[in-house]
Every structure is written in C-alpha cells, then in structure tokens.
Amino acid sequence: MQLTNRSKQVSNKEMTLAEKMYLPAIVGGLAITISHFFRKKPTIQYPEVKKYLGPIYRGHHILKRDEQGRERCTACGLCAVACPAEAISMVAAERKKGEENLYREEKYAAVYEINMLRCIFCGLCEEACPKQAVYLRHDLMVPVFQERDEVIYGKDRLVENMNDRYIRVANSEVQATPTEPSLTRAAT
Amino acid sequence: MAEQEIKPQLLKVTIDGIEVEVEPGTTILQAARKIGPAVAPPAMCYYQPLKGSGGKCRACLVRVAAGSAKDPRPMPKLVASCLTAVQDGMIVENETSPQVIDARNGVVEFLLLNHPLDCPVCDQAGECDLQNFAFDHGKATTRYEEDRRTFEKRDIGPNIQLHMTRCILCYRCVYTADQITNKRVHGVMNRGDASEISTYIEKAIDNDFSGNVIDVCPVGALTDKTYRFKNRVWFTKPVDAHRNCPTCSGKVTLWYRGDEVIRVTARKNEWNEVTEFICNTCRFETKKTSDWTIEEPTKISRSSVISANKYRADTIKPSFGERLAAADYKPIDDKRDTSQLSIQQLPAERFAHVLPAALDPEP
Numbered sequence: 001m002q003l004t005n006r007s008k009q010v011s012n013k014e015m016t017l018a019e020k021m022y023l024p025a026i027v028g029g030l031a032i033t034i035s036h037f038f039r040k041k042p043t044i045q046y047p048e049v050k051k052y053l054g055p056i057y058r059g060h061h062i063l064k065r066d067e068q069g070r071e072r073c074t075a076c077g078l079c080a081v082a083c084p085a086e087a088i089s090m091v092a093a094e095r096k097k098g099e100e101n102l103y104r105e106e107k108y109a110a111v112y113e114i115n116m117l118r119c120i121f122c123g124l125c126e127e128a129c130p131k132q133a134v135y136l137r138h139d140l141m142v143p144v145f146q147e148r149d150e151v152i153y154g155k156d157r158l159v160e161n162m163n164d165r166y167i168r169v170a171n172s173e174v175q176a177t178p179t180e181p182s183l184t185r186a187a188t
Numbered sequence: 189m190a191e192q193e194i195k196p197q198l199l200k201v202t203i204d205g206i207e208v209e210v211e212p213g214t215t216i217l218q219a220a221r222k223i224g225p226a227v228a229p230p231a232m233c234y235y236q237p238l239k240g241s242g243g244k245c246r247a248c249l250v251r252v253a254a255g256s257a258k259d260p261r262p263m264p265k266l267v268a269s270c271l272t273a274v275q276d277g278m279i280v281e282n283e284t285s286p287q288v289i290d291a292r293n294g295v296v297e298f299l300l301l302n303h304p305l306d307c308p309v310c311d312q313a314g315e316c317d318l319q320n321f322a323f324d325h326g327k328a329t330t331r332y333e334e335d336r337r338t339f340e341k342r343d344i345g346p347n348i349q350l351h352m353t354r355c356i357l358c359y360r361c362v363y364t365a366d367q368i369t370n371k372r373v374h375g376v377m378n379r380g381d382a383s384e385i386s387t388y389i390e391k392a393i394d395n396d397f398s399g400n401v402i403d404v405c406p407v408g409a410l411t412d413k414t415y416r417f418k419n420r421v422w423f424t425k426p427v428d429a430h431r432n433c434p435t436c437s438g439k440v441t442l443w444y445r446g447d448e449v450i451r452v453t454a455r456k457n458e459w460n461e462v463t464e465f466i467c468n469t470c471r472f473e474t475k476k477t478s479d480w481t482i483e484e485p486t487k488i489s490r491s492s493v494i495s496a497n498k499y500r501a502d503t504i505k506p507s508f509g510e511r512l513a514a515a516d517y518k519p520i521d522d523k524r525d526t527s528q529l530s531i532q533q534l535p536a537e538r539f540a541h542v543l544p545a546a547l548d549p550e551p
Contacts, residue, residue, distance in 0.1 A: 076308030077420035081496050092417045107309045107417050130308050 047144070058123045058136040061114055062166050063159045066104060071159060072133035075109035079125035079134055087118035088125060104131075112158060116142050117151045137166055199276040200257075203227050204284050216269035216280055217248055221459060228459070229282055230292070230321050232299070232406050233358035234270035236461055241363050242270035245299065245356065247321060249291050254279040266291055289325070296326040302337045302381070303407075304353045312408030314421035314493045317460060318356060337381055347399060347413050347472045352384050355409035361385060361401035368397045368465055385409070396435055399471040403454050403462045414472050415443075415451040422493045424450065426486035431479055436467040441486050442477075449475045455486075 018024055044051055053059065064072050075092035093110035095103045102108075119142075125134050145151055160166055198209040203220045204227045210219045218236075220228045229250055234242035242248075248270045252263040257277025266288060269280070282288060300322060307313040339352035362375055362385065377386045401410050424443040431438045443451040452471050454462040474480070488494045 074308045075417075076313070077423060078308070081420075081422055081493070092419070094417050105306070105309050 053138060053141070055138055057138045058121045058126075060137045060140040060142050061119075061125070061153070061158055062135050062137050063109075063112060063155065064133050064135060064166070065160045065162060068101065069162050070100075070102060070104045071108060072104055072131045073109045073112060074105045074107050074131055074133075075112070076130060078128040078130060082124045082128035083119075084122060084124065085118040085120050087115045087120075089113050089115075109155070112155050114153045114158065115151060116145070116153055117148075135166065135168060138168065139166075197276075199274050199278075201274045201278045201280065203280045204282050210274060212273075214274055216250060216252075216267070216272050216274055216278075217242075219274050220250075220269065220280070220282065225458065227282055229269050230317075230324070231270055231459070232317055232321060232356060233360060235360050235363070235404055236459070237463055238360060238363040238404070239367060241358075241360055243268050245358055246295050247292065247299075249288060249295070251281040251285040251288050252278060253281050253285075292325045293327070296322050297331070299356050300326065300330065301332050302353070303356070304336055306354070310351075310354065310408035311411045311415060311417065311421075312354075312405075315460075316408060317406035339384055342386065345394070345398070347468065348402060349411045349413045349416060350385065351409050351411070354407050355385055356407055357383060357385075358406055360404040360406065361410055364401050364404050364465075365395075365398070368395075368400060396467050396469070397465055399468045400454065400462065400465045402471075403456070403465075406460075412451060412453075412471075414475075418450045419445050422496050424494075426488065426494070428455065428483040428486050429480035430483065431470065431474065431481060433467060433470055436470060437464040438466070438470060439464055440466055440470055440480075442480060442482070447477070449477060449480075458489075 066072055075090045077090065080086075080088040080090060089111075090109045090113070091111040092107050095106050095108055121136060123136050126136055197212070199212055199214075200207060200209055201216070201219050202208075203216070203223060206223050206227060208219055208223050210222060217229055217231065217234060229248040231242070232245035232247040234245075234248060246268060248268055249266040250269045251266055252272070254260040255263055255278060256275035260277070269282075299318060303318065307316070307319060310316070313319060337353065342350055342352065344350045357376065359376065365375075375386065376383055378384060399412075402412050405411075421443070424445050426441050426443050429440055429442045431440075439455055441453050441455050442449045443453065452466075452475060454464060454466045454471075456462055
C-alpha cells in the first residue's frame with residue numbers, strides 16, 4: 001500500500017568514485033549544519049521576552065467590575081457548573097446595607113476561587129457568565145508558580161483593579177443581555 | 189351483572205395520537221399525565237393536591253380537535269387542559285399542534301413581562317417551573333420596554349422570604365394557606381398589575397404547616413430564609429429521609445452540601461408536586477443528619493441541572509446546547525490541501541465545511 005507519493009524505490013547500484021570517497025557528502029552535510037548558525041533563531045527567551053498573544057488569547061482570569069467599581073459577579077454558579085475541569089468554587093453571601101457601592105446585586109461572591117492547576121483555559125466560564133463578570137484576559141498569562149499553595153487564586157488576585165482596568169478590544173461589540181437593564185442603557 | 193353496571197364506564201381519549209382510557213370526570217391534563225411526561229402539558233398554576241387550583245396561568249392550553257364521539261366538532265378555542273373534563277372519543281392535540289406551541293410561546297412572554305429575570309441571584313434557579321417552561325418555549329429577547337413592576341419589601345415571618353417581583357400570581361400558596369392551615373392569613377390583594385400576595389393585616393404566617401408555600405411556589409417568589417444564598421441547587425445532593433414526627437408524615441428530602449444539611453424540603457413527585465406536606469419543625473429546625481433516617485438518593489431526572497457534574501452512565505445531556513451551536517455555526521474558510529485525503533484515508537467529515545451535528549436530523 002502506498003501511503004504517500006514521496007516514497008523512493010531502493011536501488012543497489014554500484015557507487016561512483018566520488019561517492020566512494022564520502023568526502024563530498026561530509027562537506028555537503030557540514031554546509032547544511034553551518035548554514036543553520038546564520039539563520040534567525042525561532043526560540044523566544046521566555047520570560048525575559050514575551051510573545052504577542054493575539055486578540056483572542058485566553059489567559060489570566062479576571063472578575064470584572066462595572067463602571068461604578070461594583071463587582072459584577074453574583075455567585076450564580078454557572079461558571080462552576082460549566083467548567084469541565086471543575087476548577088471554580090465559590091461561596092455566596094448577601095449584600096448588607098451600605099455595601100451597595102461594592103456589589104451590583106443583592107447577592108455576591110464572598111469567596112471565589114479558581115484552581116489554576118485544574119484550569120484548562122477553555123473559556124467556557126466566560127461563555128456561561130450571565131453577568132459579564134468573568135473573562136479570560138487576552139494580554140496576560142497566569143505566571144509560573146513554584147509552590148502548590150500559590151495555585152488557588154482567590155478574589156484578591158482575580159478581581160479587576162479599578163486603576164488598571166481590563167478592556168477586551170476584540171470583543172467590544174459583545175451584546176448585553178436584555179435582562180440587565182443597566183447594561184442595555186450603557187449600550188445605547 | 190349488577191356489578192358491571194355499577195362499574196363506571198371508561199372514556200377513550202386520544203392525546204397526540206396516543207389513546208388512553210380514563211374514568212369520567214378526569215381532566216385532559218390528568219389523562220395526559222397518565223400517558224407520560226412526553227405528552228403532558230406544562231402546568232404553572234395547577235397543583236393536583238390543592239383543591240381548586242388551576243385555570244390561571246394558561247400554560248397548559250391544548251387544542252381539542254374533536255369534542256367527543258357523539259359531537260366530533262373541534263372546540264372553537266384552545267382550552268385549559270387542567271380544567272376541561274374529557275369526553276368519550278375526544279381527540280386532543282398538545283405538542284403536535286403548531287397553534288398550541290404558538291400560544292405557549294405567548295404565555296411565556298406574558299409570564300415574563302414583569303418577571304425580574306434575576307435567576308443568577310434567585311435561590312429557585314435550577315428547580316424553577318418558570319425557568320423550565322421558558323427554556324422550552326421562550327425567546328432570548330423581550331419586546332417589553334416599560335419598567336418592570338416593583339413592590340415594597342414585605343417581611344412575612346422569620347422563615348419565609350417573599351420576593352413579590354418574581355410572583356406570577358398562580359395562587360398556589362393562597363390555596364395552600366387556605367386548605368392546609370385552619371385560618372386564612374394569606375391572600376391576594378389589589379388588582380391587575382398591582383395585585384400582590386400578602387398576609388392579611390401584616391399578620392405573620394404562624395401556622396405549623398406554613399412552610400409548604402415554599403414548596404408549592406413554582407417560581408422563586410417564596411423561598412426558604414434559612415437556605416437563602418447558601419448554595420445553588422445543582423451543587424447540592426438530595427437524599428430521601430424520614431423521621432418520627434408527631435405533627436406530619438416526616439418524609440422529606442434533605443439537600444446536602446458535603447456533610448452538612450443545608451435545606452429540607454418535602455418530597456416532590458415526577459410532576460414537581462408535593463403530596464405529603466411537612467411541618468415547619470421538620471423543615472426549618474431539624475438540620476442535622478443525626479435527626480434523620482436516610483433512605484436513598486432522591487431520584488432526579490437525568491436531564492435536570494441538579495444532575496449536572498454528577499457523573500453516571502445514563503446521564504442525559506439536554507440537546508439544547510448542541511442545537512444552539514449548530515444554529516450559530518459559521519463555516520470557516522478552510523484552504524487546506526485535501527488532495528491527499530484518499531491517500532491518508534482520513535474520514536471526509538474532518539474536512540467538511542459544515543458542522544457534522546448540523547447535518548443530523550432533529551433527535
């Protein structure tokens with residue numbers, strides 16, 4: 001059975017004098033090796049040099065805040081149930097009086113943890129989120145870790161910093177769901 | 189001979205092409221439920237154990253194609269199957285009639301007009317009748333532009349949380365309060381858009397069986413305050429259990445998170461109805477495993493979200509996601525060289541320009 005059309009028939013014909021000397025073949029092989037010294041290196045010296053990740057890269061998770069700095073997440077659990085690696089866990093709490101500037105809705109995630117060892121960065125949590133709260137950043141990777149206890153990311157490392165907001169360029173035309181009145185107003 | 193005359197004559201009804209024999213006085217909904225869940229119309233307000241319930245939500249509308257064997261004319265309008273009694277030779281169209289499906293889509297739209305759609309916050313999400321109904325018949329968008337109705341927050345006792353904005357006015361809780369408890373402390377006030385469930389004269393529901401309004405509520409309007417925001421239903425594990433209770437049957441479902449009982453509810457049958465009501469002591473105060481004798485894991489429909497991420501061989505995944513993905517699928521401009529395909533003997537579907545699932549006929 002022929003697998004590809006690049007196969008060659010093996011021949012047993014007698015070698016010529018040049019072939020018998022082997023030297024031309026050795027020189028030819030060395031020339032190929034030496035020519036590689038002068039090629040452009042494809043290796044990137046990570047972590048000193050970082051590659052451009054592209055607009056749809058799925059990297060570090062982020063829990064978004066809205067325009068007024070309130071956390072969007074309501075601990076509905078849809079990201080955790082959508083997660084194929086079961087990396088997400090959360091504990092919900094009720095918003096108390098006076099916390100309206102911290103949390104958007106009457107329920108919020110008191111604890112929100114992602115196990116980065118389990119996470120496969122598939123982005124299903126981002127897709128499942130009804131509140132546009134969890135995103136996978138396109139510009140930042142989860143850093144290399146040394147200790148196992150560094151791996152579980154809590155809210156301190158996930159919630160968006162208001163001084164350094166994350167804006168998704170590629171997905172700027174994401175449609176807000178009609179169930180979120182403040183979002184539709186912001187879109188119009 | 190005399191015995192045969194006393195025996196009531198069974199009536200033959202055809203629902204969606206399936207024939208069933210029922211006793212006189214049975215409603216179309218009951219006859220359809222006798223056949224099975226595939227042909228049973230959805231019910232938002234009808235609740236079999238509650239006398240007088242039904243006829244309010246219009247979710248169970250069906251088309252009667254032939255009134256009876258004697259008078260085979262169709263009924264002029266769609267009828268509420270929970271209130272219409274069957275007649276001999278009646279032919280009913282439920283899912284098979286596009287008119288019925290269209291009417292149900294309209295009913296969903298009406299029920300959701302004033303519904304806040306705060307499912308991510310609501311404790312009922314995952315076991316909500318309205319959610320299931322809207323999932324089957326609803327649209328992803330709304331045509332409603334006005335502000336949704338709001339109510340002043342009202343406290344109805346230490347154990348029950350009332351969210352009036354979520355209410356669809358099915359009256360189930362009112363019938364429960366009326367029939368299970370001795371005095372009526374719980375009713376509907378005002379009319380139209382402003383109508384709301386209320387305790388008469390701000391009186392807290394102090395009856396020993398008042399907690400059952402939580403179970404009968406098809407939406408998240410009445411929820412358990414002791415379970416409020418504890419967890420989502422699909423992360424909890426339900427088991428059937430019982431205890432010796434002096435006031436009620438003591439047969440309940442315990443909802444576990446790890447080793448901790450976070451909620452106690454009455455047992456629901458396959459139509460999501462409670463047949464044996466439980467008392468408030470069982471529901472709110474006995475939340476330790478040592479209080480209960482555990483029988484077995486509760487049987488949950490495999491397509492329910494409560495079964496999500498609990499792996500079993502017979503898990504049924506709802507086809508909705510696949511259908512949505514097939515509908516949204518955009519063919520990719522694939523310029524790969526496929527001339528070698530026959531040599532490599534790869535299946536041609538790998539290089540197909542449409543999603544293989546989209547080619548499958550509807551399941």
